[in-house]
Amino acid sequence: MRFIFDLDGTICFKGKPISTRILDCLLEIEREGHTVGFASARPCRDMLPVLDERFTNHLLIGANGAMTYYQGKLLGHTPIPDHLANEIISILRDHRAQFLIDDKWDYAHNCGGAHPFLSHVDPRQSASRIDFDQLDAVLKILILSGDRFDELSARMKQLDVSLHFHSAEGILDLTYKGVNKFAALQRFDLVGEPFICFGNDMNDVCLFEQAQHSVLIGDYEPLLPLATEKISVDNQVEQSIIAKVRELSAGYMPART
Structure with a gap:
């Protein structure tokens, strides 16, 4: 299963880097056979500082879908004419x-x-x-x-x-027009692999509409009817996110060949 994470307000709070505990958890589920990518309003240049060097080559959908980097290289972009x-x-x-x-x-x-x-x-x-x-x-x-x-x-x-x-x-x-996170993900993943997404704001609506399972962080009203479930933003939010990622990883375990 592909996991797609928004950054700010979802796994990154108050502009600070994502916690090492969350990042370690994401690498754990990759070792279990899942894939992890990130989709943000930030340009890819400004996504990297809140991750760490272990994620340099991951899928980065930046600028709300206007740019996509993978393996450290620009894969595609959609400029304003x-x-x-x-x-x-x-x-x-x-x-x-x-x-x-x-x-x-x-x-x-x-x-x-x-x-x-x-x-x-x-x-x-x-x-x-x-x-x-x-x-x-x-x-x-x-x-x-x-x-x-x-x-x-x-x-x-x-x-x-x-x-x-x-x-x-x-x-x-x-x-x-037409630029969004899901359109960028579609261009990257032409076979249309099902995905799980975590998000918190209006630029995640397109992902929530198409995800197999979606997790809302917080209470953004337009996402509530689209979300499979939600996590409250409180002093336990980091632990709650990690627990949910591990639960979904186990529930959607890739088939072994």
Whole structure:
């Protein structure tokens, strides 16, 4: 069975690296014959710092499905077309927005150096901040602030993009229309292997709709009717996640040949 894990708010909390206990558990179920992958709103560059070196070659679906890395290499990406990206940037400038654009690995932004979100961008300094005109592919645009934010959001909804609002941070991200985590997983796994997913937010809806078994971390209302079961976010959440992963690993044990 394939296990797919969202990161932030699912197995990674308050921006800190995933606990060694959880990561050890994921490697345990791989030794039992399962496969493990990760799907996040983060670009793949920023997924690696919350994992550890043992997961460098795992399946990484980043930027809500706009990029996929495997075995440390870019397997596929879906950029926002240039004409649309230019239109979006023009609108953002009309609203004096602060925003960050992820390329396949590098990034560009117009934020002041003190913006708190920048502390989460490329903490390993494995990428480069480039100018907007140096971008090769606009994969995801993260809108951190802007004048008349509701009006800005409404204008973005009229465009050919996929939107995700992250209520905890008050930020909006957009990718090209049709981009999502499940579409990226489908492109990677053409045979359509059944999967189990763990998630917590709106960008996990597409996975929950297609999973054989889904586990909601927390109480995000739109996922409740789609989830097979849920785990509360409390001071025992890490132990609860590990117990559930082991239970599902045993329940979906791969057939021995």
